[in-house]
Amino acid sequence: MVPLRHTLLKRVPPGVWAGAIWCVTALYPLLWSAPGARDDTAPPPDVLDDLWGQLFLALAAALSLAGCAVLTRRPWPGLVLLLASSGAFSVAWRLWEVASLQFLVVDVAVGFLASVHPRRASLPFAGAALAALGLFLAVRLANSGEGGTPSEPYVALTVVVAWLVGNSAYQSRAYAEKLRTQLLTQVAAQAVATERLRIARELHDMVAHSIGIIALQAGAAARVVDTQPEGARQAMLAVESAGRETLAGLRRMLVALRQADDERGEGGEGGEGDVEGRARAPLAPAATLADVERLAETTTAAGVCVKVRWRGEQRPLPPEIDLSAFRIVQESVTNVVRHAGTDSCEVTVDYGAKELAIEITDQGTGAGTTAGTGYGLAGMRERVALLHGEFSAAPRPGGGFRVVARLPVPPASPSPAPRPTTAGAR
Incomplete structure (x- = not known):
């Protein structure tokens, strides 16, 4: 109830507040005429019996209400009307000082x-209000022979206080707006940086694996092109398939990035019609752990045998965990193909009660991606960190390399997903 009242009070225009105050304070001089309230500084009790007093009081009311009405839209005319109203009010009550x-x-x-x-x-x-008070004081000193302390200096002090309070409110609001703008800018910059990192990880994980397979198949074809033409042909067909797959993935990602602009009607015309047509086409679903078997088949066909082991009761996972788990397996297998110098590796996916554990091991002689300036390990660490998991990648004591990622997952679903066929050595 209190917030509602506060909101209603804030909706009252300032002119209404000023008009209400004028109406209340305009009645105060009537108390001077009450019995026992008479003193030497009070106006005559019959001051309003005079026609001129009544006219000036009506003029003061009209000027005040007019000033309150235009104060918000036209500040200078509104303030001048209120100051003129104060003068007319003093004349109506035959006062030689400001009320x-x-x-x-x-x-x-x-x-x-x-x-x-x-x-x-x-x-x-x-300054205009203070100048009006100075005019009141000058008129009083010129026309009144009475002594005493003038009231104008004290009234001037109230003007200064009112200005200070209003200026403080303006500065507080301006500072709050500045902080809000800075916060929104920081949030927007952070969102852009996060999205750039996400796109960079997706591009790296998708392209690096395909390029690794293409390089492996192309090398194999070059070695057997003279002695085994059919084998070289099959290898080049695999290169073509991987290249087309990579190109399709890149096109889907570019279309997704342009989709927001296309929905707002900002897409180009003419030569960009094909891109717009593809933007309206449904995008392929994101990769999941269900694609690990296909990844193993592709890599095995390229010459590096991938053995996949599934442990635990498989269940549906949140999309971000499913995609990140697949990308970690994909990047690790890519590193085996490019750096390990071995013809086999093993992938273990363990569905635990509270976490998903992924382990990729090999018996190669390479150093993984712990050396050099690659972004493979950095991307995997970022993915795991975003999901509040644990990640480690290091050479094995007995030789080879080992990558382990542990991702926290929700409790098991009552309707588990179908279990993929266990892939053995290929």
Whole structure:
């Protein structure tokens, strides 16, 4: 209930607040006419019996209401009307000094204008109010022979306080907006950097494996082209298949990156029509652990035997875990093909109760990707870190290389996915 009231109060225009204050303070001089409230500084009790007093009071009311109505849209005319209203009010009550309580309307106006305008624009508003008070004081000194302390300096102090409060509100709001803009900029920059890293990992994992297979098959074809033409032909067909597969994957990724622009109608015309047509076509599903068997077959056909072992009860996994697990296996197998110098490796996928464990081992003599400037291990570490898992990659004591990733997964699903056929040595 409190937030609702606070919201309703904030919706009240400043002009309404100023008008309400003027109406309340305009009634205050009537208390001077009450019994026992009479003093030497009070206006005559019959001051409003005069037609001119009534006319000036009506004029003061009209000027004040007009100033309150235009204060938000046209600040200078609004403030001038409120200052003129203060003068007419003092004349109506035959006062030679400013009516302190009634001048609160001007204070409210100055504070509001200072809260919505920068300092250089709001200072003239406060200066105009202070100049009006100086005029009141000059008229009083010129026409009143009475002594006493003038009220204008104290009223001027309320104007200064109102301006300071309004300017402080403006600065606080400007600072909050600046922080909000900086935060949004940082969030956007972080999102862009994260997306760039994700795209870089996908490109590396997809292209590196295919290029490794292509290089292996091309090398084999070059060695047997004279002695085994049919074997060389089969190897080159495998190169063609891997190349087409890689090209299709790259096209799908580029189409996905352009899809947002195409949906907003920002796609090109003419030569880009084919790209737009492909953007409207359904994209291939993301790779999962179910594709490990096909990966093993492709790599085995290229000359490096991949043996896959499945442990535990297999179940559906969240898409990000399924894709990351496959990419880790793919990158590790690619490293075996490119760096290990061996003709076989073993992949173990273990579905535990609370985690998915992946292990890739080989008996080669290479150093994996621990040396050089490759991004394979870095990409795998990033994937595992994003999923709050554990990752290790190091040479084995007895020779070869070992990659282990442990990814936390949700509890087992009541309806497990079909278990892929166990792949033995090929």
